[in-house]
Amino acid sequence: MGGRCSAIEEDGFRFDLGPTFFLYPRVLERIFKLIGRDLHSEVPMVRLDPQYRIAFGGGGELNCTPDLARLEAEVAKISPADAPNVRRFLDDNRVKMEKFRPCLERPFQGWHDLVRWQLMKLFPTLKPWSSLDAELGRYFRDERVRLAFSFQSKYLGMSPFNCPSLFSILSFLEYEYGVWHPLGGCAAVSAGMGRVAREMGVRFSLGEEVKEVLFDGRRAVGVRTPSGEHRADALVINADFAHAMTTLVPNHLRRKWTDERIAKKKFSCSTFMMYLGVEGRYADVPHHTIHCAADYPTNLGDIEARHVLSADPSFYVQNACVTDPGLAPAGTSTLYVLAPVTHQHGNVDWKRDAPAFRSRLLKKLEGVGLGGVEQRIRFERVVTPADWESRYNVYRGATFNLAHTWGQMLHLRPRNKFDELDGVYLVGGGTHPGSGLPVIYESARITSRLLLSDFDRDAEWLGTPGAAESPVPVAVS
Numbered sequence: 212m213g214g215r216c217s218a219i220e221e222d223g224f225r226f227d228l229g230p231t232f233f234l235y236p237r238v239l240e241r242i243f244k245l246i247g248r249d250l251h252s253e254v255p256m257v258r259l260d261p262q263y264r265i266a267f268g269g270g271g272e273l274n275c276t277p278d279l280a281r282l283e284a285e286v287a288k289i290s291p292a293d294a295p296n297v298r299r300f301l302d303d304n305r306v307k308m309e310k311f312r313p314c315l316e317r318p319f320q321g322w323h324d325l326v327r328w329q330l331m332k333l334f335p336t337l338k339p340w341s342s343l344d345a346e347l348g349r350y351f352r353d354e355r356v357r358l359a360f361s362f363q364s365k366y367l368g369m370s371p372f373n374c375p376s377l378f379s380i381l382s383f384l385e386y387e388y389g390v391w392h393p394l395g396g397c398a399a400v401s402a403g404m405g406r407v408a409r410e411m412g413v414r415f416s417l418g419e420e421v422k423e424v425l426f427d428g429r430r431a432v433g434v435r436t437p438s439g440e441h442r443a444d445a446l447v448i449n450a451d452f453a454h455a456m457t458t459l460v461p462n463h464l465r466r467k468w469t470d471e472r473i474a475k476k477k478f479s480c481s482t483f484m485m486y487l488g489v490e491g492r493y494a495d496v497p498h499h500t501i502h503c504a505a506d507y508p509t510n511l512g513d514i515e516a517r518h519v520l521s522a523d524p525s526f527y528v529q530n531a532c533v534t535d536p537g538l539a540p541a542g543t544s545t546l547y548v549l550a551p552v553t554h555q556h557g558n559v560d561w562k563r564d565a566p567a568f569r570s571r572l573l574k575k576l577e578g579v580g581l582g583g584v585e586q587r588i589r590f591e592r593v594v595t596p597a598d599w600e601s602r603y604n605v606y607r608g609a610t611f612n613l614a615h616t617w618g619q620m621l622h623l624r625p626r627n628k629f630d631e632l633d634g635v636y637l638v639g640g641g642t643h644p645g646s647g648l649p650v651i652y653e654s655a656r657i658t659s660r661l662l663l664s665d666f667d668r669d670a671e672w673l674g675t676p677g678a679a680e681s682p683v684p685v686a687v688s
């Protein structure tokens with residue numbers, strides 16, 4: 212259950228497989244509220260302060276706190292001239308987010324939707340011609356400060372130098388709505404949703420792989436699993452889009468999204484993962500630390516353009532037990548280590564290259580306050596891009612799905628009501644609005660509205676897309 216947002220549980224250790232930053236809880240707060248539940252009662256979570264530390268390979272670090280006065284002081288330590296611009300950046304992005312939010316909450320089923328929602332009017336705000344890094348350059352001169360407000364493009368598996376400037380809203384969302392840690396990890400959110408759904412009468416068949424989608428002409432009429440054929444009036448596909456299409460749906464039924472065309476699309480980066488259960492706890496290491504390579508642009512070029520493993524990789528360490536000691540047996544703790552790397556490419560053979568890359572990362576950990584880590588390992592699991600592809604059904608191991616370029620967003624992303632086939636709907640990172648937990652939950656709401664309307668059922672209760680937001684009461688534990 213939970214897919215990328217599930218947990219690895221072994222020997223008393225519990226790790227999130229994928230997501231560790233729970234952002235913008237508003238989307239799920241609303242969904243819970245619509246069904247008469249309270250997200251924070253169902254899934255207790257804590258807001259982190261500091262949200263994370265960013266350590267720059269070339270020197271300097273920032274403890275990123277949502278307390279703006281303290282944040283300005285942090286920025287001033289490495290770049291006094293940039294500190295006064297922090298609030299201007301956040302204020303401008305509050306406006307941008309409010310203008311763009313309706314686009315995140317409604318479907319884009321074709322050009323007509325772009326015209327109807329007058330997206331052109333938003334161009335001066337969204338600046339589709341500008342990269343995220345260029346946008347940050349309007350506020351911050353120091354490249355480390357620019358990085359602190361743009362590395363979030365990695366949540367989409369993209370470099371800030373290629374990522375559209377629109378995504379400056381990501382760092383804004385962190386400061387405005389918080390970086391949260393659900394107790395038990397982000398997988399506890401999937402488990403909580405599953406529990407509530409069961410209480411409401413939903414039935415799940417877990418561990419039963421779909422082998423084929425069944426068609427009558429272009430209309431999907433069900434699926435075949437090892438237990439037999441299952442007929443349905445409509446099919447909602449949550450599996451990784453490119454993987455599902457290329458393995459479950461015959462190629463001749465698709466025109467825009469044939470196997471050949473999918474192969475030519477741009478895909479996100481992948482991740483090399485180490486899940487370590489270690490003796491003791493690194494009490495001085497924060498919950499989240501992002502370690503940026505000394506030469507960040509070269510590291511990004513290795514990932515996205517050259518498709519080789521960096522000699523000096525950026526990486527991220529989650530030391531979750533400083534917040535949530537229940538994730539490990541007494542006297543031990545968990546370390547989750549993630550290095551963004553190229554998606555599957557002929558240049559890298561993970562069978563051959565994983566051991567050396569693992570050693571490189573362990574050496575790096577030694578140098579960043581995690582002394583003696585290798586000797587302290589009591590549990591270890593490594594997941595490579597090859598594993599994402601073969602074990603977790605992720606096309607090319609591109610963990611963040613189809614890249615979020617303007618050519619692959621809105622109506623140009625696979626549509627929530629999938630127009631290539633009849634009776635097929637999509638949710639998840641491969642459809643609109645895109646990858647990352649909050650927008651994936653939003654994709655489910657968008658798709659549910661379309662599905663209910665198509666079956667003449669009430670969709671009103673799901674709320675009006677883009678409607679003004681009233682605050683959702685939050686019970687913080």
Ligand SMILES: Cc1cc2nc3c(=O)[nH]c(=O)nc-3n(C[C@H](O)[C@H](O)[C@H](O)COP(=O)(O)OP(=O)(O)OC[C@H]3O[C@@H](n4cnc5c(N)ncnc54)[C@H](O)[C@@H]3O)c2cc1C
Pocket residue numbers: 212213214215216228229230231232233234366419420421422449450451482549603604610611638639640641646647648649651
């Ligand atoms: C390492 C990593 C770190 C991340 N960090 C963050 C983060 O901090 N914050 C954040 O918001 N997002 C993060 N993300 C992104 C986020 O995890 C994903 O965007 C999201 O979980 C993807 O959800 P999904 O429903 O699209 O796909 P999935 O979670 O992959 O769900 C697809 C489901 O379909 C199932 N499936 C596939 N094929 C079949 C089949 N043939 N039959 C039956 N079932 C099938 C799979 O088993 C899976 O359960 C991270 C992702 C990764 C990998």
